[in-house]
Amino acid sequence: MKKLAFILPIFLLTGFLYAQKKVEVYDEDKLKHADQLFETGKYEEAIPYYEELMTKYGEVHEWLRRTGICYIFKPDEVEKSIEYLEKLLHKKPKKIEDYYYWLGRAYHINYRFDDAINAFNQALDDKNKTNADKKQEIPRWIEYCNNGKELVANKYEDITVRLVMDSINTEWDEYRPVITPDEQMMIITYRGEKSKGGLQNKVPGPFPSGEYLEDVFVAYNKQTYWTEPKSISDKINDFNNNACVSLSQDGKVMYLYSDEDGTGDLFYSHFKNGDWTYMKKFPEPVNTYSWESSASISADGKTMYFVSDRPGGKGGRDIFMSQLQPDSSWSEPVSLPFNTEYDEDCPYIHADGITLYFSSKGYNSMGGYDIFRTTLQPDGTWTAPVNLGYPINTPGDDIYFVVGGSGETGYYSSARKGGKGKHDIYQMNLSPLGYKHGVLKVNITAQANSTDTFKLQIITTENDTVAGRVFDKQTVVYLPLKNSYTFIVACDTLMQQENIDVTQESAYTEKTLTFDFTTPIAEAPQSVSITDTTTVEQQEPETINLSATTVVKAEDEIQTEAQEPIETFTPEPASEGMIFTVQIAAYRLPDNFDYSALSDLGKIDKRTLNDGITRFTIGNFSNLEQAQKLKQQVIERGITDAFITVYVNGERKLLNEVLNNQ
Template sequence: MRISNYSKYFLLAAVCCGVMNATQAQFVTNYKKAADDYYAKGDYNSAATYYEKYIGAKPGAKDGYDPYIIQKQGSSGSSTDRSDIFYRIGESYRNLTYYSSAEPAYKQVVDKGAAKYPLARYWYAVCLRADGKYQEAQQQLEQFIADYSADDVYKKQAKQELENCKFIQQQLASGSKTSVQKLDSGVNKEGASYAAAWVNDNTLSYTSTRGTYTNHIYVADAGLLSFNGLDKGQQGAAAFSADGKQIYFTAWDAKAGEGKKITAIYTAKKAGNAWGQPVLMSNTVNDPSYSSRQPFVTADGKYLLFASDRPGGMGKFDIWYVLLNANGTTGKAVNAGNVINTVEDEEAPFYHQASGKLIFASNGRTGMGGFDLYESKGTPEAKWEAVVNLGAPINSVKDDIYLISKQDKELLAEAMISSDRSSACCLELFAVSKPIEVIVKEPVKEEPPVVVAPQETPKPQVVVEDNKALLQHVLFELNSSELDEAGQAQLKEVAVYLQNHPDVKVEIGAHTDATGTKELNLKLSQSRADACVKYLAGEGIDAKRLTAKGYGDCCPLEKETADDGRDNPDARAKNRRVEMKVL
């Protein structure tokens, strides 16, 4: 049978189309395999690119094309497969902090009701909050909390995010005279620029990727700060001694797919115009199995503060510090404690010597989202006061971290922060300026002094009502079980009461505030109750008549957190109390 030339051409075209379709299908399959491999290695940028190729997404395409509307491509899998792909696209972009790209991917999963990915709604809400859609984020968080059955860290974080949404809207409604301005392109080049530090009064350094995936330390107007003999490919987050002759910095290697990234702190000294070979700091700073990073040396040179996820902390990354000895050695690493640290991350410490304030970033407190900047007054060797959020516009709905300031000026008079508020992906440097308010006082007319006869201080009485007495003068400092003079004076009156009522047995119950974990608070309250009973026994009261009981933070007298998320230190002080109960 003869086949006409027309039929031959038709058959040839059909065969070519079949080969092309098969080849295209193979390309699509290869896209998914490549994406899966990149995702497993933690290379989220490449993973997102190839997943979008697999589903037919065309980055930057116009003419009404939306890569997040499912297209008809039979070769790229079922709708169930697509939920898997969209979830991984969302996860990839979220891990890159590309929230605006992650948001529509998570929305696809949420809209399909994929029970396989219950966390998709939570991450969708986080992306909505990061994109400034607070009401929508609030609705999604409330829905997630209602639907999510597990009582785990994600439900806790969702409740925190819900408080964040309310806090954000309150902050944005309030006015502020503080100015936050992005630095020019001379510093903020393509990629990340962050973690500024003063080398001296006039020279600024910072960390930058300069459009690559490699972090290096740069000095303004001088370029790359290089070291000889350093075997780590990435360096950043530096701090300098007050004289500018010693540097402390973080170094690490970043290789996708090789497990946990361990960062460590190095130091080097300057000889002339060149930096000497960096030295890995001692094991009191660096634990070989855990990360230490973001060092800061205090202006007086006494302490090195840093962040670490080593054991013995309150959560993930905590703020720690060591004493810097004159002979170059370091003291024991000390955790900054549960006033500063939470179960989440606290990072990037900065201590402003003039104001006596510790500034740090945290993602474990009520804030505006991501990392916020907070302050606490105190010193490493003393107690830290209640932590306060620095508020808008210093904090934004994205990550705000690495605050530095000139030590000889007001904290916010000439400061810098790192933030990704105006970037799709990366931290950039911003200048912070808050005008100093000058208060002019009217001259006070002098009056002749008034002489007041000294009066005897009344003794603290013990008033028993309904078989109970609040020992209002037995108060404790934060994290302390030591009795002060006022507390001892009132316990003397308790001893008098018990001596006048020899048949009475009592329970001394101690309470803490809600700072810290339940376990730690229970232990602390028991030690406070024990201290009171020990004092009464020393006053001659039979120990068999006394019971010491610690209640922890179970029963507060007043609410310790205001509606706007700020701590109420007066309420915390009142909740740290001791009560006597007649048995």
């Protein structure tokens, strides 16, 4: 397994000191502190100390070298790396260890690719003093330079990378943007003076230095501006590094990274009652004793793409895939075939379910991480990854890339000249890339006289539930094309449904559905349970009961008050071959359900349907009136969401469907 040493901080880096300067006692401590920062990879923090010492004592060669190296890692001032390192060109650089290697790195980060190649070749010359590990890295750096020349020569002239509005970016670090497909909410990772716990001193001594912890902040799109990012919740931000890595389509489940146990693992949190729940850690096989970080969840919530350095990959960090099982567990992760011997990171699966963006140091990267795109084919294979090109990719690390539902706008974080702080959030138009995202965007509007809250279920023609949610008047859903969908919306005790067929569509498609409950509908109401597809816990998913009345408060604060559906029809004898029964529960993990309190009412039957959910029913009656009486008894025993279902010649039917056909 090949791993390049340049991906790691430079520890105990030494060099040839040409001149000795006697410094004052106080400055000896300052020099020691600067060297300690340098040797622990805190390059930006070391710069002012070396520059202050050189102002007072002159340009000591080792201080020049170290300052030049530090500026390679200060993205907004990388040009100064050349300024400092070139001062040593007439100072017998052959005797300075790794000099030409670092000079090549300085030229590379500044787009001087030909000069970088020349410097790297000199570093390979045995006449010059180059560490053996550095020599092993140089061929790859030369490849980066050649890739950079080609990518810059084929620049996308119509793509502009620009800062997101000032309200998002500050003088501190903002990175790892996560957005909802409609681009109305953005969650970012923040590191700065507002971080919980304040500055963490990593280096002891009279010169306090260190860094702030990572916290999760959220901002909202108000069309003409973004709100100022604020801490998302005290239940999420604690005294560890916490970062949001992905979000469910409806913004109600957040996937996070935290290093609370020292190794780095993946967690999740639900938005309930106006706040996020405390994080819960994914069990094995998602998390292991290895390092797990970035993750992205498909729009249907059933496939997770995540990064780990566990065994079984191709080298360093790799992207793995795991799928949600019928019992709500996750399958054994599989290393994806496009992983390389270098590092891969930050996968992002688009709402179309087949387009995956990720960052890689392999392939034709122009240096560090570049952003690539691959597409899942019908036969389960992935297309060869394609570099998104320049100016999206640069010689530095380009990571944390996400795309809006339409595929027209991309977002990522970058530390570059012209930003407001260290790392900032940028956006870009992606239309010149010519990518078509096969996505169905559905704008759903509902209105009623009695409530502003509605329940939505989306199922395919194969009766596969792909979404379930509660919404307030309006919601937006993104779904893959090449399918036919039924949208069922419930209000109090009424339901309506609409169908959309996009089996023949191949490009971004937008539809609008309106559900009007203001006019009485002459149909029997039905109590129905919708599985909330955003649940990730390894237990029975939460259900949204369509017989409930939901009151919505500001900022999506949801409270639900269950009430008995109003029976407005007159019971009639059942048709031949029709059996009425009372459904009392539906679970993916049926062993968890305790129905002992109902055992004296009759035999409990279990039926597992094609969706993997086991339904528990009681009673088998030839007429509806008997089933209604039993249902009332079940409700009095505490099963308040019990409802009547019908089996016609062995096939399960909804009660409304049967009554309407009579």
